[in-house]
Amino acid sequence: MQIRPETPADHAAIRKVTLAAFENMPHSQQTEAAIIDALRAADALTLSLVAEQDGQIIGHVAFSPVLIDDQDHNWLGLGPVSVHPDHQAHGIGSKLIRTALDQITAMGTNGCVLLGEPAYYARFGFRAAPAEGPALVYPGVPAEYFQSLPLNGPALSGTVTYHPAFAAS
Template identity: 40%
Template structure:
């Protein structure tokens, strides 16, 4: 497995692996196309898109088997990042692909000088990457009912992380 930036030629395979990865998750069982697929399309077209933070894991034939993205978000107007969606082709799940992608995108964010990454996800999975309930970093989730599933990771080497209410890139609000 190799990790690299997403290339324009990867888009069809990234869409397919995202559809497969999310087909049975979060109410997508009754959808022809999981909501994460059009979300990715909309994110690519919005001002919050950061090409350097759209990464793929590829197999030996350079075919995408996993994808992660961070997009521009804010905390009370201060720049931050929203991580997700993160998708891994079903036949490659539970093999370290998702973990490698999270490590890589957080490292790339830190290298860019970002101060905070937030996500909505399973605490047992993301906790091992330094994410914790957002309120521990003084960040309020966009939706109160997300509770412990809304998590943040402060990248303190780049200065103090913002505190306040988190807001994802525009397309997330259209879900």
């Protein structure tokens, strides 16, 4: 398996993998593929990597800018991340995320946030906001599912806003 940056020739395959990956997920509103398309159209994909095996795209991860208290602090949002159902539970998602985190750290990104399963993302160092004290928050979701990871800068506190493309449907 090879992990590499997406190319224009990968766009349809990324859409297909993303649709398949989220098809039966109860928490999904089935907008993930549209979000990636909208981020790409807005030139807001800071990093977009694919996992390719035997010439086929089997996974994808996207990173885009987020604002904290309406300011750019050089933080990114991780997601969506997708692995085709036929290839899940083989470490592909983990490899995509680890590779991408290494790349955004090398790029000088100060930190990363995501909305996802705490038990899964803890292995990469992501943590939910503490019950008390300063923290990054994302209104409207259970606090334990919104997580952050400082990379090249200090932990911050404030309200996170994702790119408007996340409203795509």
